[in-house]
Amino acid sequence: MQPPSEASDHAQDFARRYALPLDAYCAIRMEELKIPDSLIGADDLRAHMKWTSFDPEGREGGTITRGIVVNSGVLNPELLKGEKGGKAWEEARLRDRIDAIIAHGYEESRLGDHLMALKAAAKTKLPITNGARRICRAMAR
Numbered sequence: 001m002q003p004p005s006e007a008s009d010h011a012q013d014f015a016r017r018y019a020l021p022l023d024a025y026c027a028i029r030m031e032e033l034k035i036p037d038s039l040i041g042a043d044d045l046r047a048h049m050k051w052t053s054f055d056p057e058g059r060e061g062g063t064i065t066r067g068i069v070v071n072s073g074v075l076n077p078e079l080l081k082g083e084k085g086g087k088a089w090e091e092a093r094l095r096d097r098i099d100a101i102i103a104h105g106y107e108e109s110r111l112g113d114h115l116m117a118l119k120a121a122a123k124t125k126l127p128i129t130n131g132a133r134r135i136c137r138a139m140a141r
């Protein structure tokens, strides 16, 4: 979890305005990556939540609960500032960041552990973009 910053506020504002197309994109992208249907999106992040693959309210990049949900953190270039992969993340395109988050969420759902997921995502079998692979490798270093 990142502390609130101007960058994360801006990302969340953008995410709220584009929540519907981002939800559609993330759901379709998870299908393309062959994520099992049961793991595409979730509705259990808070009470009375609609099922979604993109949650503009979240800021940490993504979550894995009942399923994988991408969130406004993918729009924040400073999400990993000062952490492993921070530079690769900042320089990456949105679609690469989204693939990286999906790969991390998938591996975390499989392994049940964040640190193991960091390692596994770096060599994931999912057909993510090269840019996403670069992020995942940098995060695992």
Ligand SMILES: [Zn+2]
Pocket: 104, 108, 113, 114, 115, 117
């Ligand atoms: Zn994790």
